[in-house]
Amino acid sequence: MTADEWSVLMRAPLFKAMGLEITRSLVQTRSTRAYARGERIFQQGDPADALFLIIEGCVKLYRERESGEQVVVAIFAAGETFAEAAMFLSGDYPASAEAVSPSRILRIDGNALRHTILQQPQLAFAMLAAASLHLKHLLEQIEQLKVQSAPQRIAIFLLKQVSVTSGPADVALPYEKALIANRLGMKPESFSRAFAKLREFGVIVERDSVHIRDVARLTKFTAVSNDT
Amino acid sequence: MTADEWSVLMRAPLFKAMGLEITRSLVQTRSTRAYARGERIFQQGDPADALFLIIEGCVKLYRERESGEQVVVAIFAAGETFAEAAMFLSGDYPASAEAVSPSRILRIDGNALRHTILQQPQLAFAMLAAASLHLKHLLEQIEQLKVQSAPQRIAIFLLKQVSVTSGPADVALPYEKALIANRLGMKPESFSRAFAKLREFGVIVERDSVHIRDVARLTKFTAVSNDT
DNA sequence: CGATCGTTTGATTACGTTCAATCGTTGTGG
DNA sequence: CCACAACGATTGAACGTAATCAAACGATCG
Missing domain, CATH: 2.60.120.10 (Jelly Rolls)
Known part of the structure; x- marks a missing residue:
């Protein structure tokens, strides 16, 4: 070694x-x-x-x-x-x-x-x-599967990769999206669509790099029960 | 003591x-x-x-x-x-x-x-x-939440309470149905409906006691991906 | 007997899946 | 070097399942 x-x-x-x-x-x-x-x-x-x-x-x-x-x-x-x-x-x-x-x-x-x-x-x-x-x-994970929507689970996953608690942040997806989708309990197609929905919360996806406009805003989204 | x-x-x-x-x-x-x-x-x-x-x-x-x-x-x-x-x-x-x-x-x-x-x-x-x-x-539990339907999760729950592996069996539901529903990751209404669907697989519910006509048949149902 | 709680049923909506086609990138062989 | 497969990702349309809102039912208990 x-x-x-x-x-x-x-x-x-x-x-x-x-x-x-x-x-x-x-x-x-x-x-x-x-x-x-x-x-x-x-x-x-x-x-x-x-x-x-x-x-x-x-x-x-x-x-x-x-x-x-x-x-x-x-x-x-x-x-x-x-x-x-x-x-x-x-x-x-x-x-x-x-x-x-x-x-x-x-x-x-x-x-x-x-x-x-x-x-x-x-x-x-x-x-x-x-x-x-x-x-x-x-x-x-069980809690998330039971009560969080697909976009919320993705948001939580993203936020776990981020160190800051507010303001903008950039995340590099560490592996294939299909794998993340499986880990989060959804199909790749649903993952893609759910990810697209996060755009309205300031999340921009490009290839395997993700930009979060405001971490605090996204965090707030993961807490609400009615996601709109 | x-x-x-x-x-x-x-x-x-x-x-x-x-x-x-x-x-x-x-x-x-x-x-x-x-x-x-x-x-x-x-x-x-x-x-x-x-x-x-x-x-x-x-x-x-x-x-x-x-x-x-x-x-x-x-x-x-x-x-x-x-x-x-x-x-x-x-x-x-x-x-x-x-x-x-x-x-x-x-x-x-x-x-x-x-x-x-x-x-x-x-x-x-x-x-x-x-x-x-x-x-x-x-x-x-995570596996079940990710890939099994509500009726399948109920069936799995029932089968866990049973000792025999085939033939008929009777199960007494150990607590409120709403609690079981929550444990299985669904709403009480969905639980009720999903339970009703199990009728076609030989499951009869009456109050808090359940009769399974054939344990083997129900077990088979929990394994299929297309539940019909 | 009436109130309450747990459960069921009905109608509607929302979400995620499925099947299918398309797009873009990467990598390979002619 | 380009053409074409191969793969990952996205998009579209239709479908199915469970959630939601609302009402009714039945049993239990005061």
Whole structure:
């Protein structure tokens, strides 16, 4: 692993909580692997025996239906860990993971991790915090699916990519629109139309870059029940 | 606590994993409390300092919107624990909890629990397993909201209450239909209509008891994309 | 007995899907 | 180098599902 990779690694909350020494003991030379765009990392139903950290690139987590349809549940970016908790249950991944862009991904072996937790129990707190954060995000997603319209969900997605709280902002869409659409629970056609509706709220789309005229105005739109 | 209460307690996976001794150390005489129907257990945004086990009754977990609207995210029954993971994150409950029926609920103090985990690290595995199970359920719920129709979601809900895999079955609806509707992400009116549509698949509703003519047939209905 | 609450039913509207065609960009092979 | 496929994105028209507004129904409780 390069120094750059290590710096990404140690910025992740889970490994920061572990400390440098423990992290080093869990990370072997052959721990990181490159994945091509579209390559699968694990499949729903596989025995869950590891957790992952994205060094570079991004990963979609999705459920596979019998029909072959994919339902995207989360999209993770560089610096984020995923699949932390699955290994502690029955032992099967409840979803599949696939690289959305060319990625470098670190794999932490489950057995080694469990062993380390027994020796360093405070590590369990970091694991539980990570799981708790994912729970919170899923709660938010469920809330959005249940009560927010398609344009509102898009607005929320955009605002999450923005750091400022008011005034203008520019956002670069991080991946294909069809993927974002799936993640937000709508068809690509609906996504396109819903996005167009945001024009009246000062959102200008051009290619994969989005300009928001006033972040505060868009934020306000996400809160109203009657979107007009 | 009565012997009955102890037996419920020790059947819960989390406490079974703890063992009798540790459980006893965490459970004080004044640990259980009765809640009236509609009484709140904790509120979204409150400092998360405890986890709960339902000895008797049931509890809804919901997000509160600024508008005052409630979005039900999960409903727990007797024997189940909830809010295990929240205390390990920032420290605020990401949702509110309220007793749906008169309930007896056991409260486990967060600080005591954290202390115990440090002494008995294998307890962390049980906590992580509990969190993992909730994660899985939320994933399933998201999938359902995204790709299943209202009648299908109702069918799935009914089938979860049933033990047999084929043939006829009877289900007693465990709480108000409006609550189930909210949990499934629809309005009470839509719930009523969607339920009526299930008649053609051998589902007969009468008051709060439901008769399923053939469980296998209804299961098949939940899998199809074109519901006819 | 009348009030209230939960549920159902009816009519209408709004939203997102579906199917289909088009457009623009990218990339490839002749 | 250009032509043409291939893909992602957009647009259009028709459809279906669930939401909304409103009323009626039935059971329960005071």
